[in-house]
Amino acid sequence: xxxxxxxxxxxxxxxxxxxxxxxxxxxxxxxxxxxxxxxxxxxxxxxxxxxxxxxxxxxxxxxxxxxxxxxxxxxxxxxxxxxxxxxxxxxxxxxxxxxxxxxxxxxxxxxxxxxxxxxxxxxxxxxxxxxxxxxxxxxxxxxxxxxxxxxxxxxxxxxxxxxxxxxxxxxxxxxxxxxxxxxxxxxxxxxxxxxxxxxxxxxxxxxxxxxxxxxxxxxxxxxxxxxxxxxxxxxxxxxxxxxxxxxxxxxxxxx
Amino acid sequence: xxxxxxxxxxxxxxxxxxxxxxxxxxxxxxxxxxxxxxxxxxxxxxxxxxxxxxxxxxxxxxxxxxxxxxxxxxxxxxxxxxxxxxxxxxxxxxxxxxxxxxxxxxxxxxxxxxxxxxxxxxxxxxxxxxxxxxxxxxxxxxxxxxxxxxxxxxxxxxxxxxxxxxxxxxxxxxxxxxxxxxxxxxxxxxxxxxxxxxxxxxxxxxxxxxxxxxxxxxxxxxxxxxxxxxxxxxxxxxxxxxxxxxxxxxxxxxxxxxxxxxxxxxxxxxxxxxxxxxxxxxxxxxxxxxxxxxxxxxxxxxxxxxxxxxxxxxxxxxxxxxxxxxxxxxxxxxxxxxxxxxxxxxxxxxxxxxxxxxx
Numbered sequence: 290x291x292x293x294x295x296x297x298x299x300x301x302x303x304x305x306x307x308x309x310x311x312x313x314x315x316x317x318x319x320x321x322x323x324x325x326x327x328x329x330x331x332x333x334x335x336x337x338x339x340x341x342x343x344x345x346x347x348x349x350x351x352x353x354x355x356x357x358x359x360x361x362x363x364x365x366x367x368x369x370x371x372x373x374x375x376x377x378x379x380x381x382x383x384x385x386x387x388x389x390x391x392x393x394x395x396x397x398x399x400x401x402x403x404x405x406x407x408x409x410x411x412x413x414x415x416x417x418x419x420x421x422x423x424x425x426x427x428x429x430x431x432x433x434x435x436x437x438x439x440x441x442x443x444x445x446x447x448x449x450x451x452x453x454x455x456x457x458x459x460x461x462x463x464x465x466x467x468x469x470x471x472x473x474x475x476x477x478x479x480x481x482x483x484x485x486x487x488x489x490x491x492x493x494x495x496x497x498x499x500x501x502x503x504x505x506x507x508x509x510x511x512x513x514x515x516x517x518x519x520x521x522x523x524x525x526x527x528x529x530x531x532x533x534x535x536x537x538x539x540x541x542x543x544x
Numbered sequence: 545x546x547x548x549x550x551x552x553x554x555x556x557x558x559x560x561x562x563x564x565x566x567x568x569x570x571x572x573x574x575x576x577x578x579x580x581x582x583x584x585x586x587x588x589x590x591x592x593x594x595x596x597x598x599x600x601x602x603x604x605x606x607x608x609x610x611x612x613x614x615x616x617x618x619x620x621x622x623x624x625x626x627x628x629x630x631x632x633x634x635x636x637x638x639x640x641x642x643x644x645x646x647x648x649x650x651x652x653x654x655x656x657x658x659x660x661x662x663x664x665x666x667x668x669x670x671x672x673x674x675x676x677x678x679x680x681x682x683x684x685x686x687x688x689x690x691x692x693x694x695x696x697x698x699x700x701x702x703x704x705x706x707x708x709x710x711x712x713x714x715x716x717x718x719x720x721x722x723x724x725x726x727x728x729x730x731x732x733x734x735x736x737x738x739x740x741x742x743x744x745x746x747x748x749x750x751x752x753x754x755x756x757x758x759x760x761x762x763x764x765x766x767x768x769x770x771x772x773x774x775x776x777x778x779x780x781x782x783x784x785x786x787x788x789x790x791x792x793x794x795x796x797x798x799x800x801x802x803x804x805x806x807x808x809x810x811x812x813x814x815x816x817x818x819x820x821x822x823x824x825x826x827x828x829x830x831x832x833x834x835x836x837x838x839x840x841x842x843x844x845x846x847x848x849x850x851x852x853x854x855x856x857x858x859x860x861x862x863x864x865x866x867x868x869x870x871x872x873x874x875x876x877x878x879x880x881x882x883x884x885x886x887x888x889x890x891x892x893x894x895x896x897x898x899x900x901x902x903x
Binding site: 419 | 754761762768776777787
């Protein structure tokens, strides 16, 4: 599905990510962990086209055909099926909850701006389908009741779920979740884990996630990559990672 | 239920048009002129709100696009004899000299030309954001003005154009006379401006209801998120900017005809400022607010004209101070920005409504 091949990201003299490689197979939930400042979000930013890697390549294989994505713009990457959520929630604050999700499917719209203004049947049919989809997704994440509220008025946990719903509206094949459980209490975290597995089955997704909650990472990830100071230090299934001395060293330090 | 709504809107539009014909008939020419200006400012206010309020692009180039629309309409509708009288310093380019078009065709060409320039300017400039974009668009608008000053054989330079034909309603006048037997005594372009304003209002409502309008708003709210959700930032920004320029060109063309005379000094930054005033008072991204504030500001600008004349305050006699009325608007604008930041009309209306609801 996604192959990150030896990517390096340099900002001036700082090497944020150093020769990182990873491979994600279809249908997997893969975790990316590491201490603060390890370069996890930078990896996400490279995959979604926000940054262009200094060297290395990222290859995306949505359905049999491979394609290098390092030269694509973020919106083109969303178009071919990679969508993400943000660590610091980025909703369209002044818009309603429903509109937030509605915009997620704007990129699949096939009509031009004039058929939208003239409300030609071809456009209105698509728009109706987009609203249906948005409502369905809101029901799925349990926000249907709040659909007409402004998105900034939602509590934090719901904003996170709304971001996921918005990302799902773009019909992604690969979903990147940047700290989905940040700031959630244990109850919400538990719900989130079930929710992630749920949407993975229903929408046939592959999920790549950054998370600090070890409970989440160990609970739902099939495989885990560990980054420390930009460098890859370990990968494997949760049990291996938990017992890896290098990982323990990176997290807890050594005497 | 949905059909009912559409019928309601159609009735509103028809009533508005009939009201305009009626007003054209009963009001004196000064009032018709003010009303006409209201309609033009509605178009201009909405076009600026599309760019600044809905898409969040801080653009200050409106006067330039209006100048393009205004000059196009003036050049295309003036008769060859009129042009000969105007271009006494330097004769006009001969192929333009002979052109004489019906008003509506000229107006649409003016709009399209403004849109073309909007597109050409927008394509490089819209990579910038915030105040950088404001400076760049302001610069381009001044460049357009300077080009107009120096392109004497086309635009008559700093001398401006006088005698732009104002009887643009011939079509309606004829229609009314032949079908309804009504003859209009003074037929300036109220109907064109009015219909233009109605079309613009309907257009804006439909645009903002649709997916593209929502995408524009998404860009305003958060560019990074919009981009990650697959909204092509550049394409949508250029789209919004071009449509805004088209409407600015139309507004400029209508303004040229309603004034009857234009020159480059008219299209200085202060013209853009007037429109910003309307947009800010009406609320960024608020269609109804813009319409109301366009009407209020235009009428207030006329009503406050006495401030420009010598004032007798009882204890002191001031000399004539042209421009004093603009100070009033500056104060209003500052107050609004300091105390309310946005949506002053909307929130006041909500408050008033709330007060009445309580009693």
